[in-house]
Amino acid sequence: MYHGGDPAAAAALYGILRDDWLDLSTGINPHAWPWRQRVEFDDVALERLPSRGDLESLTTAARAAYRVPDETEILPVAGIEPVIRQLPSLVRKAVLLDTSYASYRTAFDDEIPVLRGPSEIPARSSVILVNPNNPDGRILSPETILSLAESRQDADLVVVDEAYEDALSERASVVPLMSRMQNLVVLRSFGKFYGLPGLRLGFIIAHPPTIAPLRERLGDWPVSQLAITIGRHALADREWQEKTRLRLDTQAHELRALLAAHALQFESQSPLLALIRDDRAAEMHRGLAAHGIWTRIFTDRPGSLRLGLPGDESEFRRLEVALKEILPS
Template sequence: MSGARDHGGGLDAAIARHGGARDGWLDLSTGINPVPYPVGALPFDAWTALPDRAAQDRLIAAARRFWRVPEGAAILAAPGASALIARLPRLAPTGAVRIPGPTYNEHEAAFLAAGWKVSTRSSKAQVAVHPNNPDGRMWQASEITAGFAVIDESFCDTRPDASLVALAGRPGTVVLKSFGKFWGLAGLRLGFAIAEPALIEALTESLGPWPVSGPALAIGARALEDQAWARTTRERLRTDAARLDTMLTARGARVAGGTDLFRLYEVDDAAAWQERLAQGGVWSRIFPWSATHLRLGLPAPDRWGQLKAAL
């Protein structure tokens, strides 16, 4: 992989090319839960006061319980997992890093920017996106062997049973969590690093004071404490992912992988599929490394008809 940044989203470009109003488009180019956590009303001082220690402690305690963080590991809340990805490569002496691809390309971009080289054989450092984006590959604990290991679990909250968070207490191993995907609140910009205390302390210093806003602290704690919502959401996502597979395979696509938040399909011509879907106001994800792979997120409950019509 080249390290060029290629992402889902980009709906502005789709609108510029195909027209239509933003609220008429169905954006399936990301893997964000289309039924977000209901944030509810927030205390007024969450907006007006600097984030206090009590709010931070509540969020960290909720995160520790929700992800069953090992006792020897520490947790840091940050303004999005991407802020952590950009900083992590600077916490270890540069060398070679193993980043099996295709995968989420911000990891490679961050390591290259910090002076690292990407190698297929490096044992010094490794990145494991678990489950992988876009093919959903799951890693085993025995495969995490590097002295400096980044385990990106941004899409793992649909599969808590498969989490590798138990490894977070090992020296040099950090597990990343994204709040935007499973809880559907990407605009909140909240992510977490779970690792040995020394590594978390170094990350904390790099972020500076008050890295997470008051509203994000309050909403994040409230959501992580709501285990019932998480259980119900996992069931719905599992059902909707199967429904999407049924729709796409009926039209000639083949399931090539994915998670319960996004599905990867193999098609005859991915660009042609994207164009046809766009004519129906549906935005999808294709990749510069493949002419035949198409990725789709899940529609909101009231938008399945639009996808069916576009297909």
């Protein structure tokens, strides 16, 4: 799968209606920010282009939510995917720290080296990493990332994709420390934690010399009025954010307990992801699909099966019943 979140082909293959699937193929929060209840849509002026003030209201909210230092710039974008495709124009020789995101390899025409750990990174190269990582949820400390940036200050960038960081109760973002290193670039996805991937909103955080060419390429209206309005309200909703992190932690613990009860080996430092390591991964993927549960496997990682987080008790029970039927007791 190139991306999770689209079981339409599976619906045809297994004869199960699209609406009857439990989609666990993504790492998206199943508890979306309640935009229908929290936003007055009379405030969404789709009849005009976003003004500079509209964009500033969004970036102000994002600056506070992500704890962006004053001297560091923040640029809203229509999702992180277009930015990933721009990376070859920003970095010279680059390496990719182990991740399943196919978009990074595609952006570099599959010619970017993929390394398994920080110790393998060569001295003179830019580094792209995902933290927490996808699909295994591995977390590097901000200090480790700062050390990587410090070791390559001569025009080599360290690009950190923090798409899953918002969901962590113990925060691991390097953003608050960016004033210490000029060669850090951080990508923040809005859709995963807020459960609204269809809004297509994200942010690039970097120092002015790095962000300037991207700002010029993306133009005067990088995001829509709808994204601006929903984004700035959600980013300012601290109470929802804190309650949601606690809720995700509780449900992640329940998912891990369920997997452990079936003697499944897994990795999961992010509440939104659990990566099962098992020689039966492909068989489990097909077995769960036959029960209308869509998961994610990886052509470059045989023996790996990734689960997202079920949204409620009925979804947990559905997964539990399916595992009991497809795994030997």
